[in-house]
Amino acid sequence: MIRPFVVGLVAMALALPLPALAQSADLRAQVEKMDQAWEKAYNAGDAAAVTALYTKDAKVMAPGAEPASGTKAIQALFEGAVAQGVKNTLTQEDVVGFGDYALETGKYVATSADGKHLDHGSFMTLLKKVDGGWKIHRDTWNSSMPQK
């Protein structure tokens, strides 16, 4: 009579945390898909496509500029940014989800068109679910390199 009891305990131990873990892994994957869409649009120099990933009332706090709020200001910001020809690679670190919002932190590496390292740093992004899909609602980043 010990065996079924142990099997029952193992099944419970396995069953209880799994839904939470599965949901978390799924959320990470959903947010990573957004990162990849951002990278693809940015590295193609397509400021309109980058801007389309943000909510209509998003706020982007880029270093070296006053915060940009709303579609028009955000697109102007990214038009200036992509014009420099810099390519960005994003790496997800942690994701915390809360219903219709998710917060991601991660790292970026910026390289020139010919692959030279220009900059690297951190980003922090609040995503919001809009019409069933994720959009970026708040976004900021900074360089980890020593400041001049």
Added chain:
Amino acid sequence: MIRPFVVGLVAMALALPLPALAQSADLRAQVEKMDQAWEKAYNAGDAAAVTALYTKDAKVMAPGAEPASGTKAIQALFEGAVAQGVKNTLTQEDVVGFGDYALETGKYVATSADGKHLDHGSFMTLLKKVDGGWKIHRDTWNSSMPQK
């Protein structure tokens, strides 16, 4: 018979949004209290008191430095920062709450001990409820001033 009906409608219109607004205003006030505690500790040069406002597994992504994770690294970061004698003033912008988490964005102004403007920029902070009180769980900021 019109009057009670109108009064009823006004009462409904007032009553329905109030709980949400009240909660939101309360959350803003709670988060602002945290900002004030941060300012007070930072401007007193008390790195340990600043660090005590963060969760044990917090991450601080300061500009010009690799991210600092955990109490020891965060205290070392703030010891270096407060040693420069800079005073910070924080102004809350928007707060989004989701149960045990809240995300705040805002602006900072950094001045020298004699009140000279040194820097200003944005911050973005994820707060987490720990043992019934708010702690800072993720924190980052950057300067809005043109980069050299």
